[in-house]
Amino acid sequence: MGRGWKRISWSASASTTPPNSRRSWARSDSRSRPGSAITGAGHPALQLPARSCLPGGPRDAPAHALLDPGTGTPVNLHIQTLSGTHLVRQYLAGEPSALAFYPGGHPGDPAAYRAKAEEVRGRFDQESRERLTRMLTGGGENGQSRLRRFVEEGGLAVTTGQQPGLFGGPLFSLYKALTAAALARWLEEDLGVPVIPVFWVASEDHDWEEVRRVSLPDMANDLVTLELPDRPGAGELPLHRMPMGPEGPEALEALLALLPDTEFRPDLEADLRAAYREGATLPSAFAELLRRHLAMAGVFILSPEHPEAQAAALPVLLAEARGARERADALARRAGELEAAGYHSQVTILEGGANLFLEGAQGRDRLFVEPSAQGSGRGTGKGEGNGEGGGAAEGPPLRMRREGRVLTQEALAGEAGRDPALLSPGVLLRPVVESTLVPTLAYVAGPGEIAYLAQTAPVFAAHGIRPPVVHPRLSAAVVESRVEKVLRKFGLELADLSRPHHEVVGRVIRDDLPPEVREAMGKLKGAIALGSKELQKAVRQVDPTLAGPVDHVRNQGFSLLDDLEKKVVQARKRESGIAVQQIEKAQVQLFPGGTPQERVFPAVYYLVRYGPELMSRWMDAARGAVLPGRSPGGEGGDEPGHDRGQGPGHDLEAEPAGPTGS
Template sequence: MKLVPQPLGGSSLAKDYLAGAESANSFYRGSPYRAETYRQRAEELELARGRDGFATVESVIRPAGPDGAALLRRVVAEGGYFVTTGQQPGLFGGPLYSLYKALTAVRLAADLEGLLARPVMPIFWIASDDHDWEEANHTFVVDGANRLVRLSLGAAADRHPRPLWRPTLGTAIEEPLERLAGSFPPNDFHARYMTLLRDAYAPQATMASAFAGLMAELLADTPVGLVDAGDPQLKEACREVFRAEAEDSRASETVLDETAEALEDCGYAPQVQLMSGATNLFVDLRGGRERLYRKDGGFVLGRSRGEVSRRRVLDLIENEPRSVSPNVLLRPVVESALFHTLAYVGGPGELAYFAQLRGLFRRHGAGMPVVVPRGSLLVVETKVEKVLDKHGLAAGDVRDAEALLSRFARDRLPDDVRDAVRQWRGAIESRGGELAEAAAAVDPALRGAVIKTRNSGLGALGSLEKKIVRAVKRNADTTRAQIAKAQVNLWPGGKPQDRILSPLQYLMKYGPGFPASALRRIRIPPGRAWNGGGFATRGTDSVA
């Protein structure tokens, strides 16, 4: 098995930011590839820390293992820093990139500790306030027969959207657990992980608590700390930001609108579309989690259109803060206000929407962290590598399997068929042109009719050629099966592997060493590491 670092991709804004384009960098606090960017943020944090200390954050961080517990003590004792990342909880760990985010934070924190000579702790924020059950309730694996298997909990029991820390999994969890168990042949790791999953994803567990239990196990050998957005103590610590947002959400809307206009002036489309009158707060009431919109000095709920007074919202913040939550734009501000975040590790979408937030950070008195791209890896198993080598392919070649097979078929057409098609096409083109000229001498209006007939003939020949190619493809069953095997493992459903497959795909097959192997291959950016004032090339690690 090989773990191959991949470029992250993303919008033009994210790409320009990572490339160091000035048009993009002006919306961030500086390049994530320059040491001075982190030093400046650390100096800024020294002033903020004098006011707030560590008491609150220490109580809400759950170290994944003993290394995390020891590092947290050092951060508190020595005045260290936090690197954060996060993701909404998902079934069986969600997609691979959730794990890669955590590992990137581990890598970055270690690099920054060396740079700043202070302990730096990686934090994984479990976004359990999210209510998108349809996104969280499923994941995928590739079974022993190289079939993409969807594992799903089905629809939520509550018809109203609820934060993922609230609903329990129920007995419906048994079906995806059984499907997962049946997707892999028994080996030395099968029983271990099925036992772990049955303990974590028990009927009485929530999606958030189950995800936290699994991530703690996967990251137990790292110094990661886990934070649950639904933690009552954490929500109490969020009151100040929530209150400021409720009391003057128009000020937030103004700074967000100004930044969106500036982005558009630079040729960038804002990642998150803004809505007039919308606040950056959600409340979870009888009708489920709904966004608040301003109306007549109070608020109206976005979906049910029920009205909520300003006093009622402020009362919820004070006495029931767990029922209040930030939207996607306010969440990073809440996180930075609590943890005084040194750097945030994000995916391509997050890199883009952070460009909208500098004014919102300032409005709430929270400094903007350095925004760093998460690592992305492509897992190439030996069985897949053999297919690629046999056909002389790169991993990216098999993303569109049908296009690749069509190319193979055209290349493998019998010479006599290929020659006959080429000659026939040439004859239609040349003779059609000759006839058009001759007919035009009789009546100029005939030229168009001849050309139309010639083009119809070329189109019919093209259709015939495609039929012949399809026949060749059907006859190449072995090649088709091999390419399909490579595609489903590298590009399941034609999409990036780390956005689709669960980390259980490789844990069930290769065991608990997979996260450590992935950590060794994570680079920021791929293939580079700290060297003095920035990043420099580092030698290749051995592969798991």
């Protein structure tokens, strides 16, 4: 499993307390001290702009630093650039060639949101907004009054989402939600109407393997992975159909055994116990924990298995079924256009594949256009456009990939009509379903989602919907004082720790070699280079063909010198065991297993230590991540460890990418 990892699987018979995993932390002085807690990696403290339209109103008081409960010293939040594939980087930089694949416009352009608002107002009325409010939970203490305003004043929404993760999943899920809340408040002031943030819990996802585990450091700073056991139906049934047995609460006890005793623990433990109880599903537990975590940010939660959501989505799903062949052709053309422009498709387009899943005898099964129907029985297009008219119209018969059963359009409509939960969207249709249920202005996405949303324009167009603006999520790292101390001690930047452990240690050791050793090595390298150059010049007068052997001797000399340098470094490493351990511990905190912290650790790991004040700092950071009004390109660039694609069912990354599994 890699350096410093442990794996613990929990079943009904498992012991629930990992050995040597529990220590009591003395409560620290909880008073805040002046000083910024938000910095950019390798840069001085970032002063976030005051924005009265964002959560909490104007920032008219100085920022306060979080305190490390072990040392009483400040904890920093390092803001990072969200990067991704070549397409994602160019989109965020405002390059026209990339923007052509995002009809919603650039996230830094206020006009893009205003244009989308006009389109949404033409599709949503008071009744559709009232229907949405019945599907939502959460929103904090003023949630109901905000929803009343949303209905009465023609409100809009910023959405984001993620497949459910054990104990809240990785930090980036929280960062998505907080970015959506910050953007919603910015847009509310700009547009003059209520704009609510909505988090879509992808409960229809069936990737049990992706969501059943979580990793975090124990008190010895070893990375521990807690995982629920495999089970019948895993990977086949939608997650919302898989209630947890006693293994759920037992895994929770294992998590609690890894968390320190702090003043914030009782409330956090109560939240976790309320969510992860026997009989709950992973999606319902995830939604409940998010609802509690995000109350102060005013985020609403939407689970698509809600009966009204399923009923409202059904006309769109049946319209997609009728146009399955045309959609497959359009998506294949889109993939070709991306390739021709120098990009690649994030989601592989399967020949004849429909953007639909039907639950059958073998679980959630992908639908395909029946091969025998290729080139015949083309859909009439009835019911397409706005998704209205859910009756069965002409269209190709569809085949279930695993089960092999073939359904006519009438048969599919009949099954889905009897139980709408059986039919669900694929990754490229889900954003369209969301935009049908929610008056979405913008979607807050991770890098993998930004990449695959470039493929969705043909699907939106077929249903008569303008795609929302795609806005990047916050990317950040919590850097505790002990880790900050290691960075300063060895002259390292945050991104340096993304490199393999042996490379980081080797660099630090080389930099720490006695000056006389480095000077002597440098002189010897210079002497070999100069001497071989002079010798080569001299031997050419004797025989020009001797230049090659001289090159060989020079290269051998450099190679032997490199070997010697490695031996010197190894000898120094043996004398520098403490430094090696310190670097290793810092890497576990910032890049566990070589993956950015935000894609591994759950929020509870930090909330139990720093409480609501950390949530306030994350909200501050999300305010600074809001892009409208900024010039394109201000957020562009690469970050080591971030240039990874993320396919459906896999954020990150590979980070699970959004509601498909972002």
